Amino acid sequence: MTSLSQIDLIVVIVYAIGIFGLAQWVSREKAGHAKDTSDYFLASKSLPWWAIGASLIAANISAEQIVGMSGSGYALGLAIASYEWMAALTLLIVGKYFLPIFLKNEIYTMPQFLEQRYGRVLPVLMAVFWLALYVFVNLTSIIWLGSIAVNKVAGINQDAALIALGAFALLYQLYGGLKAVALTDIVQVTLLVLGGLVISYLTLNQIGGGQGVLAGFGVLSERVPGHFDMILASDHPFYKDLPGISVLVGGMWIANLSYWGFNQYIIQRALAAKNLGEAQKGVVFAAYLKLLMPVIIVLPGIAAVVLAPELAKPDEAYPTMMKLLPPGLLGLVFAALIAAIIASTASKINSIATIFTLDLYAKARGMSARTVTGDPDAPGGTVGHEKHLVLVGRLVAALAVVIALLTARPLLGNSDQAFQFIQEFSGFFTPGITVIFLLGLFWKKASEAGAIAAAITSVALSYGFKMWMPEIPFMDRMGIVFLASLALAVGLSLAFKGRGDANRVTMEGVSFRTSGSFNIAGVGVILILIALYATWW
16 A cells, blocks of 8 residues: 555656666677676776766765755754765865776775785775675665655555565666666666755745745744754754764764775775776766755755654654655655665665675685686686676675665664764774775885774774763764774884785876866865855854
8 A cells, every 4th residue: 555646656666667677778788798797896897977976976875865864954954964065075085096096906896905905814804894884784774764765655564665675676786787776877866866956945935935945945044043053062962963173174084085985885886987087077076966965855854843843753854845745746756765775775785796706705716806807818717707706796685685674673773863873883993994095095004914903993992982981972983083093003004014015006107186177176166165164154
Protein backbone atom coordinates (compact mmCIF):
# COMPACT_ATOMS: atom_id res chain seq x y z
CA MET A 1 0.00 0.00 0.00
CA THR A 2 1.17 3.54 -0.71
CA SER A 3 -0.11 7.04 -0.07
CA LEU A 4 1.30 8.33 -3.36
CA SER A 5 -1.20 9.39 -6.00
CA GLN A 6 -1.44 7.53 -9.30
CA ILE A 7 0.49 10.21 -11.19
CA ASP A 8 3.22 10.19 -8.53
CA LEU A 9 3.55 6.44 -8.85
CA ILE A 10 3.82 6.71 -12.63
CA VAL A 11 6.61 9.29 -12.35
CA VAL A 12 8.57 7.13 -9.90
CA ILE A 13 8.12 3.94 -11.94
CA VAL A 14 9.12 5.64 -15.19
CA TYR A 15 12.23 7.01 -13.48
CA ALA A 16 13.20 3.61 -12.03
CA ILE A 17 12.85 1.82 -15.37
CA GLY A 18 14.56 4.61 -17.28
CA ILE A 19 17.59 4.96 -15.02
CA PHE A 20 18.10 1.21 -14.78
CA GLY A 21 17.97 0.86 -18.54
CA LEU A 22 20.33 3.82 -19.01
CA ALA A 23 22.84 2.33 -16.56
CA GLN A 24 22.98 -0.93 -18.50
CA TRP A 25 23.19 0.85 -21.86
CA VAL A 26 26.10 3.17 -21.00
CA SER A 27 28.10 0.29 -19.52
CA ARG A 28 27.67 -2.08 -22.46
CA GLU A 29 30.82 -3.53 -23.99
CA LYS A 30 31.85 -3.96 -27.60
CA ALA A 31 31.14 -7.33 -29.16
CA GLY A 32 33.75 -9.87 -28.14
CA HIS A 33 35.09 -7.81 -25.20
CA ALA A 34 34.62 -9.28 -21.73
CA LYS A 35 34.39 -6.79 -18.88
CA ASP A 36 37.70 -6.74 -17.00
CA THR A 37 38.78 -5.17 -13.72
CA SER A 38 39.70 -1.85 -15.33
CA ASP A 39 36.22 -1.64 -16.88
CA TYR A 40 34.33 -2.68 -13.75
CA PHE A 41 36.25 -0.85 -11.04
CA LEU A 42 37.64 2.20 -12.91
CA ALA A 43 35.15 2.77 -15.77
CA SER A 44 37.97 1.97 -18.23
CA LYS A 45 39.70 5.20 -17.05
CA SER A 46 37.64 7.20 -19.51
CA LEU A 47 35.41 9.51 -17.44
CA PRO A 48 34.97 13.13 -18.71
CA TRP A 49 34.94 16.11 -16.33
CA TRP A 50 31.16 16.50 -16.24
CA ALA A 51 30.69 12.85 -15.26
CA ILE A 52 33.37 13.15 -12.56
CA GLY A 53 31.84 16.28 -11.03
CA ALA A 54 28.30 14.95 -11.12
CA SER A 55 29.35 11.58 -9.78
CA LEU A 56 31.30 13.13 -6.91
CA ILE A 57 28.15 14.93 -5.79
CA ALA A 58 25.85 11.97 -6.42
CA ALA A 59 28.14 9.72 -4.37
CA ASN A 60 28.23 12.29 -1.56
CA ILE A 61 24.67 13.63 -1.47
CA SER A 62 22.41 10.81 -0.42
CA ALA A 63 19.92 10.05 2.30
CA GLU A 64 22.42 10.72 5.07
CA GLN A 65 22.95 14.16 3.53
CA ILE A 66 19.45 15.04 2.33
CA VAL A 67 17.46 13.55 5.20
CA GLY A 68 20.20 13.73 7.84
CA MET A 69 21.55 17.22 7.10
CA SER A 70 18.05 18.61 6.66
CA GLY A 71 17.28 17.17 10.08
CA SER A 72 20.31 18.94 11.49
CA GLY A 73 19.10 22.14 9.81
CA TYR A 74 15.79 21.66 11.65
CA ALA A 75 17.61 21.16 14.96
CA LEU A 76 20.49 23.64 14.84
CA GLY A 77 20.13 25.72 11.67
CA LEU A 78 22.26 27.02 8.81
CA ALA A 79 25.53 26.36 10.67
CA ILE A 80 25.38 22.75 9.48
CA ALA A 81 25.95 24.11 5.95
CA SER A 82 29.63 24.56 6.83
CA TYR A 83 30.10 20.89 5.96
CA GLU A 84 29.04 21.72 2.40
CA TRP A 85 30.68 25.10 1.96
CA MET A 86 34.04 24.14 3.46
CA ALA A 87 33.98 21.01 1.29
CA ALA A 88 33.98 23.25 -1.79
CA LEU A 89 37.32 24.72 -0.72
CA THR A 90 38.65 21.26 0.16
CA LEU A 91 37.88 20.02 -3.36
CA LEU A 92 40.13 22.73 -4.80
CA ILE A 93 43.00 21.52 -2.59
CA VAL A 94 42.38 17.92 -3.64
CA GLY A 95 42.40 18.89 -7.32
CA LYS A 96 45.55 21.00 -7.12
CA TYR A 97 47.76 19.00 -4.75
CA PHE A 98 46.52 15.41 -4.35
CA LEU A 99 45.29 14.32 -7.79
CA PRO A 100 48.56 15.09 -9.63
CA ILE A 101 50.38 12.59 -7.38
CA PHE A 102 47.66 9.93 -7.48
CA LEU A 103 47.22 10.00 -11.24
CA LYS A 104 50.94 10.19 -12.01
CA ASN A 105 51.46 7.03 -9.96
CA GLU A 106 48.43 5.30 -11.54
CA ILE A 107 46.69 4.81 -8.20
CA TYR A 108 43.34 2.99 -8.39
CA THR A 109 42.62 2.42 -4.69
CA MET A 110 43.72 4.14 -1.50
CA PRO A 111 45.17 0.92 0.03
CA GLN A 112 47.24 0.56 -3.16
CA PHE A 113 48.75 4.00 -2.54
CA LEU A 114 49.55 3.02 1.05
CA GLU A 115 51.31 -0.14 -0.15
CA GLN A 116 53.40 1.73 -2.71
CA ARG A 117 54.26 4.39 -0.14
CA TYR A 118 54.72 2.45 3.12
CA GLY A 119 54.75 -1.32 2.68
CA ARG A 120 52.38 -4.28 2.92
CA VAL A 121 51.09 -4.22 6.51
CA LEU A 122 49.40 -0.80 6.70
CA PRO A 123 47.25 -1.15 3.54
CA VAL A 124 45.76 -4.42 4.77
CA LEU A 125 44.83 -2.82 8.10
CA MET A 126 43.33 0.21 6.40
CA ALA A 127 41.48 -1.88 3.80
CA VAL A 128 39.77 -3.83 6.58
CA PHE A 129 38.92 -0.56 8.37
CA TRP A 130 37.45 1.03 5.24
CA LEU A 131 35.36 -2.05 4.49
CA ALA A 132 33.94 -2.00 8.02
CA LEU A 133 33.25 1.74 7.86
CA TYR A 134 31.60 1.59 4.43
CA VAL A 135 29.39 -1.38 5.29
CA PHE A 136 28.41 -0.68 8.92
CA VAL A 137 28.31 3.14 8.87
CA ASN A 138 27.95 4.55 5.36
CA LEU A 139 25.91 1.87 3.58
CA THR A 140 23.62 1.22 6.55
CA SER A 141 22.97 4.94 7.12
CA ILE A 142 22.05 5.59 3.49
CA ILE A 143 19.51 2.80 3.15
CA TRP A 144 18.14 3.35 6.68
CA LEU A 145 17.50 7.07 6.20
CA GLY A 146 16.27 6.39 2.69
CA SER A 147 13.75 3.92 4.06
CA ILE A 148 12.55 6.57 6.54
CA ALA A 149 11.89 8.95 3.64
CA VAL A 150 10.07 6.29 1.61
CA ASN A 151 7.98 5.34 4.64
CA LYS A 152 7.04 8.93 5.52
CA VAL A 153 6.31 10.07 1.97
CA ALA A 154 4.89 6.97 0.31
CA GLY A 155 3.49 5.16 3.34
CA ILE A 156 5.36 1.97 2.43
CA ASN A 157 6.44 -0.33 5.27
CA GLN A 158 9.94 0.73 6.30
CA ASP A 159 11.42 -2.79 6.24
CA ALA A 160 10.04 -3.32 2.75
CA ALA A 161 11.48 0.04 1.67
CA LEU A 162 14.85 -0.90 3.16
CA ILE A 163 15.04 -4.13 1.18
CA ALA A 164 13.80 -2.51 -2.05
CA LEU A 165 16.38 0.30 -1.93
CA GLY A 166 19.28 -2.06 -1.25
CA ALA A 167 18.23 -4.52 -3.95
CA PHE A 168 17.67 -1.87 -6.63
CA ALA A 169 21.02 -0.17 -5.96
CA LEU A 170 22.77 -3.55 -6.14
CA LEU A 171 21.14 -4.51 -9.44
CA TYR A 172 21.79 -1.01 -10.78
CA GLN A 173 25.58 -1.32 -10.56
CA LEU A 174 26.05 -5.11 -10.52
CA TYR A 175 26.58 -5.48 -14.26
CA GLY A 176 28.09 -2.17 -15.25
CA GLY A 177 30.26 -1.33 -12.24
CA LEU A 178 31.63 2.20 -11.87
CA LYS A 179 30.79 3.19 -15.45
CA ALA A 180 27.10 2.44 -14.87
CA VAL A 181 27.19 4.56 -11.73
CA ALA A 182 29.23 7.52 -12.96
CA LEU A 183 27.77 8.05 -16.43
CA THR A 184 24.18 8.07 -15.16
CA ASP A 185 24.96 10.35 -12.22
CA ILE A 186 24.46 13.46 -14.36
CA VAL A 187 20.77 12.45 -14.57
CA GLN A 188 20.67 11.75 -10.83
CA VAL A 189 22.25 15.08 -9.91
CA THR A 190 20.00 17.03 -12.29
CA LEU A 191 16.92 15.50 -10.68
CA LEU A 192 18.32 16.09 -7.22
CA VAL A 193 19.11 19.77 -7.82
CA LEU A 194 15.82 20.54 -9.58
CA GLY A 195 13.76 18.63 -7.03
CA GLY A 196 15.52 20.31 -4.11
CA LEU A 197 15.11 23.77 -5.61
CA VAL A 198 11.41 23.12 -6.15
CA ILE A 199 10.81 22.05 -2.54
CA SER A 200 12.81 25.04 -1.24
CA TYR A 201 10.77 27.38 -3.42
CA LEU A 202 7.41 25.96 -2.38
CA THR A 203 8.18 25.88 1.35
CA LEU A 204 9.52 29.46 1.36
CA ASN A 205 6.60 30.63 -0.74
CA GLN A 206 4.17 29.06 1.72
CA ILE A 207 5.91 30.69 4.68
CA GLY A 208 5.72 34.02 2.85
CA GLY A 209 2.00 33.67 2.30
CA GLY A 210 2.35 33.20 -1.44
CA GLN A 211 4.46 36.35 -1.88
CA GLY A 212 7.48 34.54 -3.26
CA VAL A 213 10.84 33.18 -2.14
CA LEU A 214 12.38 36.44 -0.91
CA ALA A 215 9.36 37.29 1.21
CA GLY A 216 9.33 33.77 2.64
CA PHE A 217 13.02 33.90 3.42
CA GLY A 218 12.54 37.21 5.21
CA VAL A 219 9.71 35.81 7.33
CA LEU A 220 11.70 32.67 8.09
CA SER A 221 14.79 34.61 9.22
CA GLU A 222 12.57 36.75 11.46
CA ARG A 223 10.70 33.78 12.97
CA VAL A 224 13.81 31.69 13.72
CA PRO A 225 16.79 34.11 13.72
CA GLY A 226 18.92 31.72 15.77
CA HIS A 227 18.80 29.20 12.93
CA PHE A 228 20.81 31.55 10.69
CA ASP A 229 23.96 31.81 12.81
CA MET A 230 26.87 30.28 10.88
CA ILE A 231 29.32 30.37 13.80
CA LEU A 232 27.74 29.12 17.03
CA ALA A 233 28.54 30.73 20.38
CA SER A 234 29.82 28.61 23.25
CA ASP A 235 26.46 28.83 25.06
CA HIS A 236 24.52 27.53 22.04
CA PRO A 237 22.72 24.23 22.82
CA PHE A 238 24.36 22.58 19.78
CA TYR A 239 27.83 24.03 20.28
CA LYS A 240 29.24 20.52 20.80
CA ASP A 241 28.17 19.59 17.27
CA LEU A 242 29.64 22.71 15.63
CA PRO A 243 32.06 24.38 18.05
CA GLY A 244 32.34 27.96 16.85
CA ILE A 245 35.42 28.92 14.89
CA SER A 246 36.60 25.29 14.70
CA VAL A 247 34.42 24.83 11.65
CA LEU A 248 36.72 27.24 9.79
CA VAL A 249 40.19 26.61 11.22
CA GLY A 250 39.90 23.41 13.26
CA GLY A 251 38.71 19.85 13.13
CA MET A 252 36.39 20.19 10.16
CA TRP A 253 39.45 20.40 7.92
CA ILE A 254 40.55 16.99 9.20
CA ALA A 255 37.18 15.48 8.31
CA ASN A 256 37.00 17.17 4.91
CA LEU A 257 40.54 16.28 3.79
CA SER A 258 40.01 12.67 4.81
CA TYR A 259 36.60 12.44 3.14
CA TRP A 260 37.30 14.22 -0.16
CA GLY A 261 40.97 13.38 -0.58
CA PHE A 262 41.50 9.89 0.80
CA ASN A 263 38.08 8.24 0.73
CA GLN A 264 37.85 5.44 -1.84
CA TYR A 265 34.25 5.80 -2.94
CA ILE A 266 34.74 9.55 -3.46
CA ILE A 267 38.22 9.80 -4.97
CA GLN A 268 37.58 6.76 -7.19
CA ARG A 269 35.68 8.98 -9.63
CA ALA A 270 38.67 11.28 -10.16
CA LEU A 271 41.04 8.31 -10.44
CA ALA A 272 38.93 7.06 -13.35
CA ALA A 273 39.42 10.31 -15.32
CA LYS A 274 40.72 10.43 -18.89
CA ASN A 275 43.60 12.60 -17.66
CA LEU A 276 44.59 15.05 -14.92
CA GLY A 277 43.00 18.04 -16.65
CA GLU A 278 39.61 16.32 -16.83
CA ALA A 279 39.89 15.27 -13.18
CA GLN A 280 40.65 18.83 -12.06
CA LYS A 281 37.79 20.30 -14.08
CA GLY A 282 35.53 17.67 -12.54
CA VAL A 283 36.40 18.61 -8.95
CA VAL A 284 35.87 22.33 -9.70
CA PHE A 285 32.43 21.50 -11.10
CA ALA A 286 31.71 19.54 -7.92
CA ALA A 287 32.90 22.47 -5.78
CA TYR A 288 30.32 24.81 -7.30
CA LEU A 289 27.60 22.22 -6.83
CA LYS A 290 28.60 21.97 -3.16
CA LEU A 291 28.04 25.71 -2.75
CA LEU A 292 24.46 25.17 -3.92
CA MET A 293 23.67 22.17 -1.74
CA PRO A 294 22.57 24.02 1.46
CA VAL A 295 19.80 25.74 -0.51
CA ILE A 296 18.55 22.32 -1.57
CA ILE A 297 19.08 20.44 1.69
CA VAL A 298 19.41 22.68 4.76
CA LEU A 299 16.84 25.36 3.88
CA PRO A 300 13.87 22.95 3.78
CA GLY A 301 14.90 21.69 7.23
CA ILE A 302 14.89 25.24 8.63
CA ALA A 303 11.54 25.91 6.93
CA ALA A 304 10.13 22.85 8.70
CA VAL A 305 10.70 24.59 12.05
CA VAL A 306 7.89 27.00 11.06
CA LEU A 307 5.74 24.67 8.96
CA ALA A 308 6.00 21.54 11.15
CA PRO A 309 7.26 22.55 14.60
CA GLU A 310 6.10 19.40 16.42
CA LEU A 311 8.10 16.70 14.64
CA ALA A 312 8.99 13.65 16.71
CA LYS A 313 12.55 13.53 15.29
CA PRO A 314 14.56 16.14 13.33
CA ASP A 315 15.29 13.56 10.61
CA GLU A 316 11.58 13.65 9.67
CA ALA A 317 11.90 17.27 8.46
CA TYR A 318 12.68 16.70 4.77
CA PRO A 319 10.13 13.91 4.20
CA THR A 320 7.50 16.04 5.95
CA MET A 321 8.24 19.02 3.68
CA MET A 322 7.97 16.73 0.65
CA LYS A 323 4.40 15.83 1.65
CA LEU A 324 3.41 19.46 1.15
CA LEU A 325 4.00 19.13 -2.58
CA PRO A 326 1.06 18.67 -4.97
CA PRO A 327 0.51 15.39 -6.86
CA GLY A 328 2.87 14.96 -9.78
CA LEU A 329 5.40 17.34 -8.31
CA LEU A 330 5.67 15.08 -5.27
CA GLY A 331 6.46 12.18 -7.58
CA LEU A 332 9.23 14.20 -9.26
CA VAL A 333 10.86 15.26 -5.98
CA PHE A 334 10.41 11.77 -4.55
CA ALA A 335 12.14 10.37 -7.64
CA ALA A 336 14.98 12.86 -7.06
CA LEU A 337 15.41 11.61 -3.49
CA ILE A 338 15.36 8.00 -4.64
CA ALA A 339 17.90 8.98 -7.32
CA ALA A 340 20.27 10.32 -4.69
CA ILE A 341 19.85 7.27 -2.47
CA ILE A 342 20.41 4.80 -5.31
CA ALA A 343 23.39 6.69 -6.76
CA SER A 344 25.21 6.95 -3.45
CA THR A 345 24.35 3.40 -2.39
CA ALA A 346 25.61 2.05 -5.71
CA SER A 347 28.82 4.06 -5.29
CA LYS A 348 29.44 2.60 -1.83
CA ILE A 349 28.74 -0.91 -3.10
CA ASN A 350 31.20 -0.54 -5.98
CA SER A 351 33.95 0.83 -3.71
CA ILE A 352 33.45 -1.99 -1.21
CA ALA A 353 33.82 -4.49 -4.05
CA THR A 354 36.88 -2.63 -5.38
CA ILE A 355 38.79 -2.56 -2.10
CA PHE A 356 38.03 -6.16 -1.16
CA THR A 357 38.76 -7.58 -4.61
CA LEU A 358 41.85 -5.59 -5.59
CA ASP A 359 43.47 -4.92 -2.22
CA LEU A 360 42.68 -8.07 -0.25
CA TYR A 361 41.54 -10.95 -2.46
CA ALA A 362 43.82 -10.38 -5.46
CA LYS A 363 46.84 -9.77 -3.24
CA ALA A 364 46.11 -12.91 -1.21
CA ARG A 365 45.96 -14.88 -4.46
CA GLY A 366 49.33 -13.51 -5.53
CA MET A 367 48.07 -11.45 -8.46
CA SER A 368 50.20 -8.44 -9.38
CA ALA A 369 48.93 -4.87 -9.32
CA ARG A 370 49.16 -4.78 -13.10
CA THR A 371 46.95 -7.83 -13.35
CA VAL A 372 44.14 -6.31 -11.36
CA THR A 373 44.21 -3.12 -13.43
CA GLY A 374 43.46 -5.15 -16.50
CA ASP A 375 46.84 -5.61 -18.21
CA PRO A 376 46.67 -9.04 -19.88
CA ASP A 377 50.44 -9.02 -20.39
CA ALA A 378 51.17 -9.00 -16.66
CA PRO A 379 52.25 -12.27 -15.01
CA GLY A 380 49.17 -14.42 -14.62
CA GLY A 381 47.07 -11.68 -16.23
CA THR A 382 44.76 -13.93 -18.20
CA VAL A 383 41.27 -13.14 -19.34
CA GLY A 384 40.11 -15.91 -17.04
CA HIS A 385 41.66 -14.20 -14.05
CA GLU A 386 40.01 -10.92 -15.01
CA LYS A 387 36.58 -12.55 -15.25
CA HIS A 388 37.16 -14.26 -11.92
CA LEU A 389 38.02 -10.99 -10.16
CA VAL A 390 34.95 -9.25 -11.60
CA LEU A 391 32.80 -12.16 -10.35
CA VAL A 392 34.36 -11.88 -6.89
CA GLY A 393 33.60 -8.15 -6.89
CA ARG A 394 29.96 -8.81 -7.72
CA LEU A 395 29.60 -11.45 -5.01
CA VAL A 396 31.17 -9.13 -2.42
CA ALA A 397 28.81 -6.34 -3.50
CA ALA A 398 25.81 -8.58 -2.92
CA LEU A 399 27.12 -9.74 0.47
CA ALA A 400 27.74 -6.14 1.60
CA VAL A 401 24.14 -5.19 0.83
CA VAL A 402 22.77 -8.18 2.77
CA ILE A 403 24.91 -7.31 5.82
CA ALA A 404 23.84 -3.65 5.67
CA LEU A 405 20.16 -4.62 5.46
CA LEU A 406 20.47 -6.87 8.51
CA THR A 407 22.35 -4.33 10.66
CA ALA A 408 20.71 -1.02 9.68
CA ARG A 409 17.92 -1.06 12.26
CA PRO A 410 20.06 -2.27 15.22
CA LEU A 411 22.71 0.38 14.51
CA LEU A 412 20.58 3.40 13.58
CA GLY A 413 17.05 2.68 14.76
CA ASN A 414 17.36 4.85 17.89
CA SER A 415 19.32 7.77 16.37
CA ASP A 416 17.66 11.21 16.23
CA GLN A 417 20.28 12.95 14.05
CA ALA A 418 21.95 10.26 11.97
CA PHE A 419 24.16 12.79 10.15
CA GLN A 420 25.82 13.85 13.41
CA PHE A 421 26.16 10.19 14.46
CA ILE A 422 28.01 9.43 11.22
CA GLN A 423 30.34 12.41 11.60
CA GLU A 424 31.25 11.59 15.20
CA PHE A 425 31.81 7.87 14.60
CA SER A 426 33.94 8.53 11.51
CA GLY A 427 35.86 11.10 13.55
CA PHE A 428 37.48 8.29 15.54
CA PHE A 429 39.51 7.35 12.47
CA THR A 430 39.82 10.44 10.27
CA PRO A 431 42.66 12.15 12.21
CA GLY A 432 44.92 9.13 11.74
CA ILE A 433 43.94 8.72 8.08
CA THR A 434 44.70 12.37 7.36
CA VAL A 435 48.11 12.14 9.06
CA ILE A 436 49.04 8.97 7.16
CA PHE A 437 48.18 10.38 3.74
CA LEU A 438 49.50 13.91 4.21
CA LEU A 439 52.87 12.59 5.39
CA GLY A 440 52.87 9.93 2.70
CA LEU A 441 52.24 12.50 -0.02
CA PHE A 442 54.53 15.29 1.12
CA TRP A 443 57.23 13.96 3.52
CA LYS A 444 59.75 11.45 2.21
CA LYS A 445 60.91 10.37 5.67
CA ALA A 446 57.49 9.11 6.78
CA SER A 447 57.74 5.40 7.62
CA GLU A 448 55.27 2.56 8.06
CA ALA A 449 55.98 2.40 11.81
CA GLY A 450 54.95 6.04 12.18
CA ALA A 451 51.88 5.58 10.00
CA ILE A 452 50.64 2.52 11.91
CA ALA A 453 51.19 4.37 15.19
CA ALA A 454 49.12 7.29 13.88
CA ALA A 455 46.24 4.97 12.97
CA ILE A 456 46.22 3.25 16.36
CA THR A 457 46.67 6.49 18.29
CA SER A 458 43.78 8.09 16.42
CA VAL A 459 41.30 5.43 17.52
CA ALA A 460 42.64 5.03 21.06
CA LEU A 461 42.81 8.75 21.86
CA SER A 462 39.42 9.45 20.27
CA TYR A 463 37.82 6.71 22.33
CA GLY A 464 39.54 7.99 25.46
CA PHE A 465 38.29 11.53 24.92
CA LYS A 466 34.78 10.23 24.20
CA MET A 467 34.68 8.16 27.39
CA TRP A 468 36.47 10.36 29.90
CA MET A 469 36.20 13.89 28.50
CA PRO A 470 32.83 13.87 26.70
CA GLU A 471 32.41 17.61 27.20
CA ILE A 472 34.99 18.28 24.47
CA PRO A 473 33.20 18.81 21.10
CA PHE A 474 34.04 15.98 18.73
CA MET A 475 35.31 18.44 16.11
CA ASP A 476 37.82 19.89 18.61
CA ARG A 477 38.66 16.34 19.64
CA MET A 478 39.55 15.53 16.02
CA GLY A 479 41.93 18.49 15.90
CA ILE A 480 43.66 17.50 19.16
CA VAL A 481 43.95 13.85 18.12
CA PHE A 482 45.29 14.89 14.71
CA LEU A 483 48.11 16.92 16.28
CA ALA A 484 48.98 14.12 18.72
CA SER A 485 48.96 11.48 15.96
CA LEU A 486 51.05 13.74 13.72
CA ALA A 487 53.66 14.29 16.42
CA LEU A 488 53.89 10.56 17.16
CA ALA A 489 54.10 9.63 13.46
CA VAL A 490 56.91 12.12 12.85
CA GLY A 491 58.81 11.00 15.94
CA LEU A 492 58.59 7.29 15.13
CA SER A 493 59.40 7.89 11.47
CA LEU A 494 62.63 9.59 12.50
CA ALA A 495 63.41 6.82 15.02
CA PHE A 496 62.42 3.85 12.82
CA LYS A 497 63.19 4.59 9.21
CA GLY A 498 61.43 2.68 6.46
CA ARG A 499 63.22 0.23 4.20
CA GLY A 500 64.99 1.78 1.26
CA ASP A 501 62.58 0.18 -1.21
CA ALA A 502 59.44 0.87 0.83
CA ASN A 503 58.56 4.15 -0.92
CA ARG A 504 57.65 3.47 -4.55
CA VAL A 505 55.60 6.64 -5.00
CA THR A 506 57.37 8.88 -7.48
CA MET A 507 57.24 12.66 -7.62
CA GLU A 508 59.11 12.77 -10.91
CA GLY A 509 57.04 14.61 -13.48
CA VAL A 510 54.44 15.72 -10.91
CA SER A 511 53.45 19.36 -11.33
CA PHE A 512 51.16 21.34 -9.06
CA ARG A 513 50.63 24.06 -11.66
CA THR A 514 47.00 24.32 -12.72
CA SER A 515 45.29 25.83 -15.75
CA GLY A 516 44.07 29.40 -15.88
CA SER A 517 40.46 28.24 -15.92
CA PHE A 518 41.01 26.17 -12.74
CA ASN A 519 42.62 29.14 -11.00
CA ILE A 520 39.85 31.56 -11.99
CA ALA A 521 37.17 29.10 -10.91
CA GLY A 522 39.00 28.55 -7.63
CA VAL A 523 39.13 32.28 -6.88
CA GLY A 524 35.39 32.39 -7.59
CA VAL A 525 34.72 29.69 -4.98
CA ILE A 526 36.80 31.55 -2.38
CA LEU A 527 35.04 34.88 -3.01
CA ILE A 528 31.62 33.26 -2.72
CA LEU A 529 32.60 31.64 0.58
CA ILE A 530 33.85 34.95 1.97
CA ALA A 531 30.54 36.59 1.02
CA LEU A 532 28.47 33.80 2.59
CA TYR A 533 30.27 33.82 5.93
CA ALA A 534 30.42 37.63 6.04
CA THR A 535 26.64 37.72 5.60
CA TRP A 536 25.70 35.13 8.26
CA TRP A 537 28.59 35.30 10.72
